[in-house]
Amino acid sequence: EPLIQRQGEKNVLVQLPGITNPDRAIDLIGKTAQLKFHLVDENVSQEDIEQGNIPFGDMVLYKKVQNDAGHVEEKIPYVVKKEAMLTGEYLVDAEVRISNQFNQPYVWIKFDSAGSKLFDQITAQNIGERFAIVLDKNVYSAPVIRERIPGGEAQISGDFTMEEARDLAIVLRAGSLPAxxxxxxxxxxxxxxxxxxxxxxxxxxxxxxxxxxIFILFYYRLSGLLADTALLINFILILGFMNFLGATLTLPGIAGLILIVGMSVDANVLIFERVREELRFGRTPLNALEAGYEKAMSTIMDANITTFIAAIVLFQFGTGPIKGFAVTLSIGILASLFTAIFVTRTVFLTVYAGKSNKSISI
Known part of the structure; x- marks a missing residue:
């Protein structure tokens, strides 16, 4: 949840909560990425490169191969045309994705409408040629253009670690207008x-x-104990899923958790009150439970789905603390539905199955 504020006419204040390596953050903020796409000149041999016989209009760039420690082990030379066919000024988005084939991260990029048309023309006219993706004069990849690529989308792959891919995506998004x-x-x-x-x-x-x-246990007795157990399971699911997603529990997120307490209990209250009504009509405990869950289901779904839609909208258009609240709220709603509809119902039906004369503590 970074905080970015303007100070005066030329200064910008950037606050980064939770950053443990300020030097890396400063290095990342200070970078200006010059993204360019050059055609590779395949007519120049390795011997020509070593002897310096580079044709006019060409230049030599290198792809740096690093070891696990981050040190450059090898520099692979590429002879490319000096004139860039496409630049980062047309770039509108860059994000990290995982390759389905090799399960490795790569950076997906997308161009604007003008860049898409230009990229379409370039790929259509140079099928079979290699197209070097160059960032700050460093070749990241030089794939062969297999076919015409409409739509203005491409990918940069270069044996990245996840951290390197994320840094590259951040720099590319900022590098569309280098400053x-x-x-x-x-x-x-x-x-x-x-x-x-x-x-x-x-x-x-x-x-x-x-x-x-305590209130639920006092008011609904043994059924309240089951509701409290479902509430505990609800929290375990929320925290476990947030840990799986790598989400951070912030103060707004804690507020979302407190709200989920009420929503989770509300679902059980609706069910228990329906069951009480059915018991007053003379139904057996098992029949009363089944009828209570069926009649309360529509109300529970309506309330939770509308709240879930609101949480999605908050996450989509909110920033910082609003997103933290929306993440916790949306995960909590799904967990609450699962525990109220599936967990408590399964326990109830298991206990009272085949025991039509047994009373229910509710």
Whole structure:
């Protein structure tokens, strides 16, 4: 959740919470990527390169091969046309994707409408030629143009690690309009204040959960105990899924968790009240449970689906804290639906199956 603010006429303040390596962040912010696409001259041999016999209008660029420690082991030379066929000014997006064939990260790029037309013409006129993707005079890849490529999409692959691919995508997005950056001041602030806020937020969430759990247990008895168990499972699912996605639990995220407590309990309250109504009509516990779940289902789905749509909108158009809240809320809604509809119902039906005369503590 970075914070970017304008200061004065020429200065920009960038705050990066949670960054453990400020030097890497400064290096990344200060980079200006010059992305260019050059045709490779296949008529120049390795011997010509070594002897310096480079045709007029060509130049030699290198692809750097690094080892696991990040040191350059080898430089592979490429003779390319000096005039770039396409530049990064047409670039509109760059993101990291995973190759289905080799399960390796690569950088997917997309051009604007003008760049798409130009890229379409270039690939149509140079089928069979190699097209070098050059970033700051370093060749990242030189694939062969197999066919005409409409749509203005391409990929940069170069045996990247995930971190290298992410850095490259960030630099490319910023490099569509290169501008030098001078670091005027660098401050590193300790996490003590944020830690206090997080602890207070966590404490409020725990207190809220305990109070709700006690009320549900008192009001619905053994059924309330099952609802409290479902609530605990709900939280385990939320935290586990957030850890799987690599999401960060922020203060807005904790607020989303507290909201999910109410929504999760609300679903069980609707079901339990329906079951109570059916019991008052003289139904057996098993029949009352089945009817209660069926009649409460539409209300539960309506409430959760509309809230889930709102969470998606918040994530799509929100920034920073709003996105943190939306992530927790959307994951919590899915977990709440699962525990309320599947977990509690399975336990109830398992306990009361074939026991039509047994009373139910609700």
């Amino acid at each position: 030098p950056v001078n670091i005027l001041e660098n401050r590193t602030v300790g996490p003590s204040l944020g830690k206090i806020s997080i602890n207070k937020g966590f404490k409020s969430a725990v207190i809220g959960i305990i109070l709700v759990a």
